[in-house]
Amino acid sequence: MANLILWRHADAEVDSVTGKDADRALSKSGLKDADRMAKWLHQHLPENTEILCSPARRCLETLAALQQLDEVDAQHLGKKYPVQVVDFLSVDSTVQMIVKNVANDDSSRTLLLIGHQPNLGRVIAKLLGMNEGASVVKKGAVWWLRQRMMVGQYQTYLYAVRNPRD
DSSP states (O other): OOEEEEEEOOOBOSOOSSSOGGGOOBOHHHHHHHHHHHHHHHHHOOTTEEEEEOSSHHHHHHHHHHHHHHHHHHHHHOOOOOEEEOGGGSTTOOHHHHHHHHOOOOTTOEEEEEEOTTHHHHHHHHHHTOOTTSOOOOTTOEEEEEEEEETTEEEEEEEEEEOTTO
16 A cells, blocks of 8 residues: 555543443544544545544544545535445454555555554554554544555655644
């Protein structure tokens, strides 16, 4: 893949009505942060971006901020990003499952993953050849990695990091 963009869900409520972690909603500040990041992403995402999202409510609500902008824009520009809700980004997933499901040789592909810490940070660390705990993705933040072919090998490098309150 040419671009891998990892977006951690924004701040969420401590508890859910059901008591299940996956059902926690975004907090008021989380909704604002998701909106801020969605606006930035909407301005910078390549048109060929595919979005993969955890089924957790807080991730779906983070995604909704971008989808609202996309729907408004689609009326004028026809810009739409395909979305899949996938279990391999769930709270209970593993780094190995995530990497297995997003790895490919299509250098034109851009993936936006909306998920959870610590797995997003661990995926970043793995792809950049760092210690497993070296990357911490703050709530609502985006890390954008790019991949290129150099001397017959893929190299992954950090293109951008953006926090919702920057």
